[in-house]
Amino acid sequence: MPPPTKPAPVEITRAGDRDVQIRWNDGRTVVYPARFLRMACPCDHCVDEMTGRRVLQESSVPLDVHPLAIEPVGRYAISLRFSDGHSTGIFTWEWLSHLAAELGQPASAVTTPNNPH
Amino acid sequence: MPTQEQVLTALRKVMDPDLHRDIVTLGFVRDLKIDQGKVSFSVVLTTPACPVKDRLKEESEQAVRAIPGVDQVTVDMRSDVRPAPPPPGLNLVPGVRNIVPVGSGKGGVGKSTVSANLAVALAKSGARVGLMDADVYGPSIPTILGITELPTPGTKGIRPVVAHGVKVISSGFFMKPGQAVIWRGPMLGKLIDQFLSDVEWGELDYLVIDLPPGTGDVQLTLCQRVPLTGAVIVSTPQDVALTVAQKALDMFRQLRCPILGIIENMSYFICPHCGERENIFDTGGAERAAAEWGVPLLGRIPLATGIRIASDSGRPIILDEPDSSSARAFLEISQNLAAQISIQNMKETAEPALKISF
Numbered sequence: 001m002p003p004p005t006k007p008a009p010v011e012i013t014r015a016g017d018r019d020v021q022i023r024w025n026d027g028r029t030v031v032y033p034a035r036f037l038r039m040a041c042p043c044d045h046c047v048d049e050m051t052g053r054r055v056l057q058e059s060s061v062p063l064d065v066h067p068l069a070i071e072p073v074g075r076y077a078i079s080l081r082f083s084d085g086h087s088t089g090i091f092t093w094e095w096l097s098h099l100a101a102e103l104g105q106p107a108s109a110v111t112t113p114n115n116p117h
Numbered sequence: 118m119p120t121q122e123q124v125l126t127a128l129r130k131v132m133d134p135d136l137h138r139d140i141v142t143l144g145f146v147r148d149l150k151i152d153q154g155k156v157s158f159s160v161v162l163t164t165p166a167c168p169v170k171d172r173l174k175e176e177s178e179q180a181v182r183a184i185p186g187v188d189q190v191t192v193d194m195r196s197d198v199r200p201a202p203p204p205p206g207l208n209l210v211p212g213v214r215n216i217v218p219v220g221s222g223k224g225g226v227g228k229s230t231v232s233a234n235l236a237v238a239l240a241k242s243g244a245r246v247g248l249m250d251a252d253v254y255g256p257s258i259p260t261i262l263g264i265t266e267l268p269t270p271g272t273k274g275i276r277p278v279v280a281h282g283v284k285v286i287s288s289g290f291f292m293k294p295g296q297a298v299i300w301r302g303p304m305l306g307k308l309i310d311q312f313l314s315d316v317e318w319g320e321l322d323y324l325v326i327d328l329p330p331g332t333g334d335v336q337l338t339l340c341q342r343v344p345l346t347g348a349v350i351v352s353t354p355q356d357v358a359l360t361v362a363q364k365a366l367d368m369f370r371q372l373r374c375p376i377l378g379i380i381e382n383m384s385y386f387i388c389p390h391c392g393e394r395e396n397i398f399d400t401g402g403a404e405r406a407a408a409e410w411g412v413p414l415l416g417r418i419p420l421a422t423g424i425r426i427a428s429d430s431g432r433p434i435i436l437d438e439p440d441s442s443s444a445r446a447f448l449e450i451s452q453n454l455a456a457q458i459s460i461q462n463m464k465e466t467a468e469p470a471l472k473i474s475f
Contacts, residue, residue, distance in 0.1 A: 006373070008373070008471070009471055010469050010471060010472070011469075011471070011472045011473075011474075012471070012472070012473045012474070012475065013472075013473075013474050013475065014474070014475050020475065025468075025469075067475065069475065070473055070475040071473075072471065072473060073341050074340045074341045074342070074343075074344075074345075074372055074373065074374075075340075075344060075345075075372075075373045075374070075471075076340070076371070076372045076373035078473070093373070
């Protein structure tokens with residue numbers, strides 16, 4: 001059987017001053033708060049490669065951290081360059097879709113960033 | 118005198134069997150001229166390697182000839198390979214319309230022979246074709262295509278070697294014979310970057326990339342750097358090869374690179390002495406796998422001494438023995454591949470492309 005349509009963003013824009021808004025191919029629009037994204041970085045500096053445990057300390061991340069630039073990675077992910085100089089994370093569509101579920105509500109209603117891990 | 122509307126209505130009955138739409142809706146019909154009873158027009162296909170070119174020509178002619186008042190029909194069959202939709206961000210190879218990596222799970226399944234013959238077959242059909250030998254550990258394209266010269270410096274980068282109508286670049290050009298490549302991942306990534314951006318590919322309809330086996334750094338770098346039209350997977354028919362091929366397929370799916378199809382190589386052996394067919398590595402395995410994975414089977418290539426001899430002597434069998442069953446298999450597969458590329462690009466154009474504005 002051909003695989004079902006997988007989640008993929010259609011449009012990635014800015015929401016407010018520093019948050020990221022993604023419109024998905026299923027029609028949903030999700031706003032990812034800036035610091036939430038930084039805390040959710042999946043790179044091996046932020047997550048232990050072997051155990052999957054998050055090693056990034058919340059206290060080490062500036063409160064006003066936000067993405068400065070977003071670049072596409074192939075057709076499966078984006079990379080984010082953050083204001084704290086961090087830029088090694090590759091956010092795949094699967095990861096961003098998982099994060100949307102974690103945000104757990106229509107994005108417009110999300111005002112306070114939750115800590116994902 | 119027939120009207121333009123009558124002619125177009127008649128041509129709307131001619132369907133492209135791969136794209137499932139009529140040739141007028143697809144925008145294939147151009148330069149329509151009507152002079153009394155004489156009608157002439159062009160049909161511009163999406164690839165010169167179109168497997169149904171003759172059939173479309175005949176059907177178009179017949180459809181127009183059936184209009185009252187028409188006594189002469191001239192159809193000019195042409196092609197213009199449509200590019201894959203542009204991705205957001207930087208395009209490293211702006212002149213290349215379609216990038217098609219040829220991968221496998223296992224090594225030794227004949228990936229390089231298949232890539233080389235497909236590239237030559239596409240070029241023979243009239244397409245502009247490049248072939249990148251990205252198998253850094255065992256570059257064999259120079260041998261298969263009989264290339265003895267080296268690439269030369271161009272105005273902006275490296276000028277590829279042209280062999281049998283195909284622009285070729287290979288890591289083999291930059292190593293001494295017998296020298297092993299012992300590199301860590303980042304070096305492999307750099308080489309792929311160079312092969313993409315520092316080679317003067319120019320305008321190409323198809324860039325075929327012969328990958329190393331497996332699911333490693335070269336594949337990953339490629340999927341991250343450039344928009345791939347879709348990947349081709351080569352496998353032999355036995356279960357052990359297909360199980361590993363599925364991993365390659367899974368990698369491309371995870372990286373959101375479409376799969377254009379599977380090619381079954383060493384599919385069967387026809388004894389040159391008695392003519393009996395022997396399924397050395399089993400047969401039909403790729404067909405079952407293709408059905409299970411939901412991807413097209415592009416075709417089967419026999420295990421034939423002629424292919425081995427042609428590859429070793431640097432004259433692709435498709436040119437050297439065009440009437441052999443092996444050459445015909447390659448030709449048919451190249452046409453099926455070109456058709457799948459057209460279908461894929463049509464599908465993508467229908468979907469919204471990702472926009473990033475931040």
